[in-house]
Amino acid sequence: MNLIDIRNLSIELQTATKPILAVDRVNLTMKEGEVRGLVGESGSGKSLLAQAIVGVLDDKWKVDADRFHWRGQDLMRLSPEERKVIISKDVAMIFQEPMACLDPTTTIGEQLEEAVDTEQLTGFFWQKRQQRKQAAITLLHKVGIKKHEVCVKSFPHQLTDALCQRVMIAMALARRPILLIADEPTAAMESTNQGQIFRLLASLNQLKNMSILLISHDLENVTHWTNSITVMYSGQFVEAGTTEQIFSQPYHPYTRALVDSSPKANMQIPSKSRLMTLPGSIPVLQHLPIGCRLGPRCPRAQQKCVRAPKIKNFHSQQVSCHFPLKDNYS
Amino acid sequence: MSKVLLQVINLSKSYKDKNYWLNRKSVAALAPISFDIMAHKTLAIVGETGSGKSTLAKLLVGAELPTTGHIRLNGQTLEPGNFKQRCQHVRMIFQDSGTTLNPSLTIEQLLDEPLQLNTDLDEAARHQLIRGTLQKVGLLADHMSFYPHMFSGGQKQRISLARAIILKPQVIILDEALASLDPSLRSQMINLLLDLQQQMGLAFILISHNLGIVRHFSDEMIVLCKGEVLEVGKTNEILQQPKHKYTKKLIMSQHFQLLHR
Numbered sequence: 001m002n003l004i005d006i007r008n009l010s011i012e013l014q015t016a017t018k019p020i021l022a023v024d025r026v027n028l029t030m031k032e033g034e035v036r037g038l039v040g041e042s043g044s045g046k047s048l049l050a051q052a053i054v055g056v057l058d059d060k061w062k063v064d065a066d067r068f069h070w071r072g073q074d075l076m077r078l079s080p081e082e083r084k085v086i087i088s089k090d091v092a093m094i095f096q097e098p099m100a101c102l103d104p105t106t107t108i109g110e111q112l113e114e115a116v117d118t119e120q121l122t123g124f125f126w127q128k129r130q131q132r133k134q135a136a137i138t139l140l141h142k143v144g145i146k147k148h149e150v151c152v153k154s155f156p157h158q159l160t161d162a163l164c165q166r167v168m169i170a171m172a173l174a175r176r177p178i179l180l181i182a183d184e185p186t187a188a189m190e191s192t193n194q195g196q197i198f199r200l201l202a203s204l205n206q207l208k209n210m211s212i213l214l215i216s217h218d219l220e221n222v223t224h225w226t227n228s229i230t231v232m233y234s235g236q237f238v239e240a241g242t243t244e245q246i247f248s249q250p251y252h253p254y255t256r257a258l259v260d261s262s263p264k265a266n267m268q269i270p271s272k273s274r275l276m277t278l279p280g281s282i283p284v285l286q287h288l289p290i291g292c293r294l295g296p297r298c299p300r301a302q303q304k305c306v307r308a309p310k311i312k313n314f315h316s317q318q319v320s321c322h323f324p325l326k327d328n329y330s
Numbered sequence: 331m332s333k334v335l336l337q338v339i340n341l342s343k344s345y346k347d348k349n350y351w352l353n354r355k356s357v358a359a360l361a362p363i364s365f366d367i368m369a370h371k372t373l374a375i376v377g378e379t380g381s382g383k384s385t386l387a388k389l390l391v392g393a394e395l396p397t398t399g400h401i402r403l404n405g406q407t408l409e410p411g412n413f414k415q416r417c418q419h420v421r422m423i424f425q426d427s428g429t430t431l432n433p434s435l436t437i438e439q440l441l442d443e444p445l446q447l448n449t450d451l452d453e454a455a456r457h458q459l460i461r462g463t464l465q466k467v468g469l470l471a472d473h474m475s476f477y478p479h480m481f482s483g484g485q486k487q488r489i490s491l492a493r494a495i496i497l498k499p500q501v502i503i504l505d506e507a508l509a510s511l512d513p514s515l516r517s518q519m520i521n522l523l524l525d526l527q528q529q530m531g532l533a534f535i536l537i538s539h540n541l542g543i544v545r546h547f548s549d550e551m552i553v554l555c556k557g558e559v560l561e562v563g564k565t566n567e568i569l570q571q572p573k574h575k576y577t578k579k580l581i582m583s584q585h586f587q588l589l590h591r
Binding site for chain 2: 190
């Protein structure tokens with residue numbers, strides 16, 4: 001059974017003049033225990049999609065979907081309150097800048113205790129207080145912080161970025177979520193610290209069977225840690241498949257360009273040679289091209305591309321393109 | 331055969347800790363370092379935060395005074411306080427290009443500033459030079475009357491590149507200049523930099539922690555850790571056969587071998 005199954009999710013920004021379609025009919029499915037990468041450059045709507053799943057978008061944004069199933073349950077039929085109960089119980093999210101997300105005026109210990117689920121505590125209030133403290137310490141141990149005495153007493157600014165991110169993950173684990181959404185968890189970090197955080201997420205995934213939606217702007221950073229990848233561009237769905245498929249035989253010209261432009265993935269090309277790129281830059285939200293939004297930059301674009309393409313399926317690899325690169329690999 | 335362009339001899343930097351006025355302690359940010367750069371070549375500097383790579387960049391560009399050592403450009407010593415001489419030949423591009431451009435000036439005014447301060451060209455010649463430089467970095471002459479907020483991130487990075495090359499420098503320091511760009515724009519920028527290097531014979535000093543870019547872009551590299559130089563040599567040799575444990579760890583942490591197919 002699929003953990004989450006989203007079909008044709010659109011997010012519209014209501015402005016004074018006319019609504020802007022920021023995310024245009026995106027599909028996302030995740031199996032239980034899967035690590036899925038959600039890759040897209042800036043302005044591709046990947047963070048918006050994550051926020052729409054968690055339900056933290058405000059009234060300016062209008063979210064619409066054909067199907068939104070959570071473990072077989074249709075969330076579209078429920079009222080917003082009921083939906084919130086289910087989502088907040090099972091889904092947790094961690095953010096890009098851990099230090100900015102933690103409260104700078106209180107200690108890590110207090111913030112962690114606040115996050116501990118009250119339903120897990122039993123007994124009288126003095127017993128509860130003790131249990132709450134203990135739960136916070138256990139959470140810190142779970143994310144690999146051994147010196148909990150120091151950590152509990154310190155303020156966010158006294159810890160390093162990687163430690164703060166661990167604390168954020170600890171808070172996310174407090175309610176024992178089934179799905180963890182990690183929105184660029186390592187964006188502002190050193191490569192060695194990035195490794196630590198990714199290893200922690202991978203071990204949580206394997207030990208607790210927690211599914212992870214890993215959001216990143218860079219394809220090359222996440223490939224090692226993901227089972228499957230969904231690629232987005234400028235608010236549109238581009239391609240989805242297993243990591244192996246995306247890397248070795250991308251069907252969409254955009255995915256192809258992403259893989260080719262990554263210096264890390266092209267170790268065999270001589271150094272200082274020209275990298276393959278797409279011309280032009282990412283369109284801004286106010287001036288989006290019609291149809292396939294890659295159109296103006298795409299090397300294979302033809303007249304047909306002014307209409308948005310239908311999603312095609314090749315061996316469980318989904319592509320949204322009129323002219324997929326399927327002849328290249330036969 | 332290309333000649334030695336920039337020669338760094340025994341350059342080091344240490345900061346005094348002012349708290350101990352009797353027992354003055356000093357913190358070494360950068361141990362003595364020596365290297366040469368040729369024209370048309372790129373030197374990469376790799377290391378974590380606190381490894382002294384940004385200190386090295388600041389020393390080279392003249393923002394900090396070195397504790398010991400000196401820098402020679404074409405055999406001529408660069409004086410620590412002489413910015414007029416230095417900023418014509420050594421230029422720098424920063425990571426966050428958006429915040430290094432003055433938001434209240436148009437692109438023409440932005441690019442005009444270094445010309446007014448460092449050259450004695452008249453207005454028409456300056457205008458012509460700005461026009462040519464913008465074309466070199468792939469922008470249009472029409473962009474001259476635009477303000478920085480009208481550009482996207484990749485274009486802003488191109489403007490800071492234009493500002494760097496407008497004085498026809500010999501060395502450009504790229505301090506994490508490629509890190510904050512999106513992948514498709516980053517490869518455009520790498521291509522542009524490589525083209526400019528060929529045309530103008532520039533030497534680049536690339537400060538980066540993305541080893542993929544370092545491998546693709548640089549000829550030689552220096553690995554720094556806590557201000558100490560761990561390895562110096564050809565990029566290919568170091569990446570294929572790292573000698574030091576720290577370098578191995580750095581390479582492992584970026585899963586270099588994994589994508590090697």
